[in-house]
Amino acid sequence: MTFSLWIPIIMLVLTFLLNIPVTYGMLGAGVYYLLYTGGDIGLVVGQTMGSLYTGYVLMAVPLFIFTANVMNSGKVTDAMFTFSKALIGKRKGALAYVNVLISLIFSGMTGSAIADAAGIGKMEIDAMVNDGYDKPFSCAITAASATIGPIFPPSIPFVIYAMLSGTSVGSLFLGGVVPGIMLAISLSVYVWFISRKRDYPIGESFTFRQFAKFSIKAFPALMTPVILLVGIYTGVMTPTEAGAVAALYALIIALFGYRILGFKGLMRTLVDTVVAAGQITILTGAAAVFTYIVAKENIPSMISAYILGITTNKWVLLLSINTLFLLLGMFLDTAVLQFVFLPMVIPIVRALGINMIHFGVIISLNMMIGLSTPPFGLTLFITAGISNTPFVKIAKEILPMIIVMLALLMLLTFVPDIILFIPNRMMG
Amino acid sequence: MPNKLTKTIQFLERALSIYIPIIAFVLMFSAFCIQIFSRYFLSRQFEWTYEYTVGGFLWTVAFGACGASKNREHVSFSLLYDKLKPKGQAIMTLAGNILITIAFLILIYPAYDFISFMSIKVTPVLRVPISFLYAPFLAFIIFSIIYMLKDSLIAVQILRGAELPAETEGQAS
Numbered sequence: 361m362t363f364s365l366w367i368p369i370i371m372l373v374l375t376f377l378l379n380i381p382v383t384y385g386m387l388g389a390g391v392y393y394l395l396y397t398g399g400d401i402g403l404v405v406g407q408t409m410g411s412l413y414t415g416y417v418l419m420a421v422p423l424f425i426f427t428a429n430v431m432n433s434g435k436v437t438d439a440m441f442t443f444s445k446a447l448i449g450k451r452k453g454a455l456a457y458v459n460v461l462i463s464l465i466f467s468g469m470t471g472s473a474i475a476d477a478a479g480i481g482k483m484e485i486d487a488m489v490n491d492g493y494d495k496p497f498s499c500a501i502t503a504a505s506a507t508i509g510p511i512f513p514p515s516i517p518f519v520i521y522a523m524l525s526g527t528s529v530g531s532l533f534l535g536g537v538v539p540g541i542m543l544a545i546s547l548s549v550y551v552w553f554i555s556r557k558r559d560y561p562i563g564e565s566f567t568f569r570q571f572a573k574f575s576i577k578a579f580p581a582l583m584t585p586v587i588l589l590v591g592i593y594t595g596v597m598t599p600t601e602a603g604a605v606a607a608l609y610a611l612i613i614a615l616f617g618y619r620i621l622g623f624k625g626l627m628r629t630l631v632d633t634v635v636a637a638g639q640i641t642i643l644t645g646a647a648a649v650f651t652y653i654v655a656k657e658n659i660p661s662m663i664s665a666y667i668l669g670i671t672t673n674k675w676v677l678l679l680s681i682n683t684l685f686l687l688l689g690m691f692l693d694t695a696v697l698q699f700v701f702l703p704m705v706i707p708i709v710r711a712l713g714i715n716m717i718h719f720g721v722i723i724s725l726n727m728m729i730g731l732s733t734p735p736f737g738l739t740l741f742i743t744a745g746i747s748n749t750p751f752v753k754i755a756k757e758i759l760p761m762i763i764v765m766l767a768l769l770m771l772l773t774f775v776p777d778i779i780l781f782i783p784n785r786m787m788g
Numbered sequence: 789m790p791n792k793l794t795k796t797i798q799f800l801e802r803a804l805s806i807y808i809p810i811i812a813f814v815l816m817f818s819a820f821c822i823q824i825f826s827r828y829f830l831s832r833q834f835e836w837t838y839e840y841t842v843g844g845f846l847w848t849v850a851f852g853a854c855g856a857s858k859n860r861e862h863v864s865f866s867l868l869y870d871k872l873k874p875k876g877q878a879i880m881t882l883a884g885n886i887l888i889t890i891a892f893l894i895l896i897y898p899a900y901d902f903i904s905f906m907s908i909k910v911t912p913v914l915r916v917p918i919s920f921l922y923a924p925f926l927a928f929i930i931f932s933i934i935y936m937l938k939d940s941l942i943a944v945q946i947l948r949g950a951e952l953p954a955e956t957e958g959q960a961s
Contacts, residue, residue, distance in 0.1 A: 378884035379869035379877075381862030383853070384932065388891035395894060402902025404895055409922040412846055419845045422813060422852075423820075597824065604820035627810075631855075634809035638852020639861050642928065645849070695863040736867050 365657045367393045368650060372700065382696055383639075383646045390649035404649050411648035416600060417529045418644060420519050422637035423603035427584065428470035429629045429636075430610040435620045436581050437480045440465055441487070443578035446566040453555025454563020455488045456501050457548055463505035464544040467512040468585025469610070473731050477506040477739040482746045492561045495749045497554070500757035503739035505547055507728040507765065512540025514588055514603065517724045520644060520698055524651075525706050527716045529599045530592050531783040535721045537589075539772055539779060543725070543765065550764050580613040593786055640695075647699035654704065664708045674712045678719075678773050681705055682726055686766075689730020693738070697727050717783055718776040722769060729765050732758055804927055805855035809848045816844025835913045842911075843921050850924030854931040860939075878943035885936040885943070892933050899926055 368389045375385030390404040412418060444458040444465065451457060462484065466476050481502045488498035510517045513533035522529035554560070566574075588606045591597035597605060614621045621629070654660065671677060688697055702723065709719050731739045734755035744751045772778055819840035826832045856862050869880055903926060907919035 374884070374887060376865040377868060378880045378887070379864050379866050380884040380888055381864045383862050384888045384892075387895070388888045391891040391895050400902070401895060401898035402905070405899045405902045405922060405925050409846060409850075409925050412849055413842060413918075413921065419816070419820075419841060422845070422848055423817070426813075426817070596828070601820065601824050604817060605824060607817065608821055630810045630813065631806055634806070634813050634848055634852035635855040635859060635861060636852075637813070638809065638849050638854070639856035639863070641849040642853035642856070643863065691867060693863050693865060696865060 362657075364393060364397050365659070367396060368653050368657070368659075376692075376696075382693075382699065383643045386643075386646035386650040386699070390646075390653060393653045403652070407649040407652050408642070408645035411523075412641065412645045415523050415644070416598075417519055417522050418641060420514070420529070420600040420603035421516055421641050422633060423600070423607045424470070424472075424514050424516055424519070425636045425640075426629070426633045427603070427607045427610045428472055429632050430607070430614045430621065431466070431469045431581060431584065432480065435618045436614070437462075437483055439574070439578045439581060439618070440480070441483060443574045443582075445564065446571040446574045448563055450563050450565040451555075452562050453551050453560040455484075455491050455493065456497075456551040456555060456560065458563075459484045459488065459498075459501050460505045460508075460544050460547045460551065463508045464512060464540065465582065465585075467509040467540060468514075468588070469581070469606075470509055472516050473506040473509040473728055473739055474742065476509040477503055477742045481506070481743055485743065485747045489747075495747055496753040496757040497558075499740075499743035499747050499749050499754040500761060501547070501551065503732045503737065503743045503754065504758055504761040504765065505544070506739045507725075507732060508540050508543050510728055511536050511543060511721070511725055513537065513585070513592075514599070514606070515724065516640065517694070517698065517727065518720065519599070520640075521702070521720045521724060523644060524647075524698075524703055525710075525716050525720065527720055531717045532720050533589070533592055533599060534783040534786055535717045535779045536724075537782055539721055539725060539768070542768060542772075542778070546764050546768050547761060550761055554760075580617045584610055584613075643695055643699055647703070650700065651703045660704050660707045663704055664711060667708055668711065672712065674714050675774065677708065677712055678714065678722070681709070682722070682769065682773060685723065685726045686730065686733070689727055690733045691736050692730075693736070694727045694731060697730065715776060715780060718779050721779045722773050725765075725769055725772065729762065729769065732765075733762060734758075801858065804851060804931065805858045808924075809851035809855060812844045812847035812851065814844075816841050816848060819844060839911045839914045839916065843916065846921045847924050850928045853928045854924075857928070857932045857935050860935070874946055878946040881943040882940055882947075885940045889933055889936045889940070892929050892936075895929055896926070899929060 371385055371389035371392065374380065375382060387404060387408070390407070391401055394401045394403060440462050441458065444461045445454070448454045448457045448461065462480055463476055466480060470476060484502050485498045489495055513536050515533065515536055518532040518536060519529055521527065522532055584606055587609055588602045591602040591605060592599055667677065685697060685701070688701060710716065731737055734740060740751060740754050740758065744754055819837045823834060823837035823841070826834050869877060872880065903919045903922045906922055907917040909918040910916060911918070
């Protein structure tokens, strides 16, 4: 083993130990590696900017973030909330169902779990607490349902996975439709069970006239995912173009339909968009540097040879990767899993002939479950922060929901057709 | 005079981390809209729009990343760090910043050299040098160095036991 092999590993460990931003750590690893091996350090720029220059699909990231920021404003979320309440109606635990339903609706616009938990989360938790639900459960269901965000299309993690693996982002989006809906249904089944057990409040009843009124109000926003998905399904637009159309549509309805954006609001939305886009996308570029040195040192091949020496059974491998990522997801940020560990397992998955769309969807669901698993679950931190609820109480409350999500993950892992049915039919 | 200098620096900071990426994003977004509109409604394919989208995207990302550096919004693993006391955090900040600042300082000249070299390549339609598209990366590196130095100074002050104003505390931790 040469010392050059240790440079990326040591840098990675130091990045974690010293709280260094992952982007900096990866770029720094590139510099020290090239300095030691006598390579051209300018390659760091070539890899970072070159991967972005050729990464057409990545252009969807700022567009999705912009759409999410526009749609995450009070009036749109209010319209979604009243529409969902009217749709669920007079049921025991109605607001908990509403929470899950809103996450599914919003996932069609935002593509991010964080946007869901942080954006509409506060409104959901406040409404549930005011209605008599306990705070930890309200936070836990908000955090768990936020997981749907990046599974139902559009999805920023799918775009990044497509970039890392060379898989069609359109197929990944289509592959996420059924799992996204199944995740919402699974959580709703849990809500049904727990609402009966704890005797949670019954929802309001609405007349048909009220329901129609709320539906009309919500209709423009509900059309955003429809436009996006129809554009991709029919092949009229690429997913990136669909992202631009959805962003334009969101802007038009926010300006002229809901009248929620003035000049100041638009500027704030743009500032939030470019900073978030810079933060996420530069990480993709820095990951290209890290992937370059890792590949140059044959690390993926070594890991691949080692793992394939233990097993060549794809189901055992999928189970092992799932377990490894779930364990890592308990302690690491999703970005670290996606940019550091995922590029290392992709060659192994490909070598065993596992369908890359299937793998993309299950590994994304796996990483999103990681967002709600203690001790490091970002959506748990967010919901604890916005509601002033002790983290430990939410962590305890979310455990059964994690079991529900894990059961779904296993089902999707071992029955790939659930994911592949739509992409195979639509994309051939 | 120092007041004027501070104002100029603040304006430059805002221009690089806010105004430029916003203009780049609007350019990228508009080019996308023109591209889609012309293809489906005018049955015409403009080739230049693609280059505007790519250029706008690269500038949005690199200058937007400057904004993320300024706001300390880059993703990091803080599980261990959060458990430490302020002095322990300051030591970690200092160690991490030294490690990365040295790497980024080493990177500046080769990055400049690489970007200058890329001026021999141009985009196919608008003939824009690739160096122009890659140049914001250098701004991102310099921006990041400045903020790491700023945070390191705060960390040193914490280690010396100085009382810091509330708004600077989070920058070192």
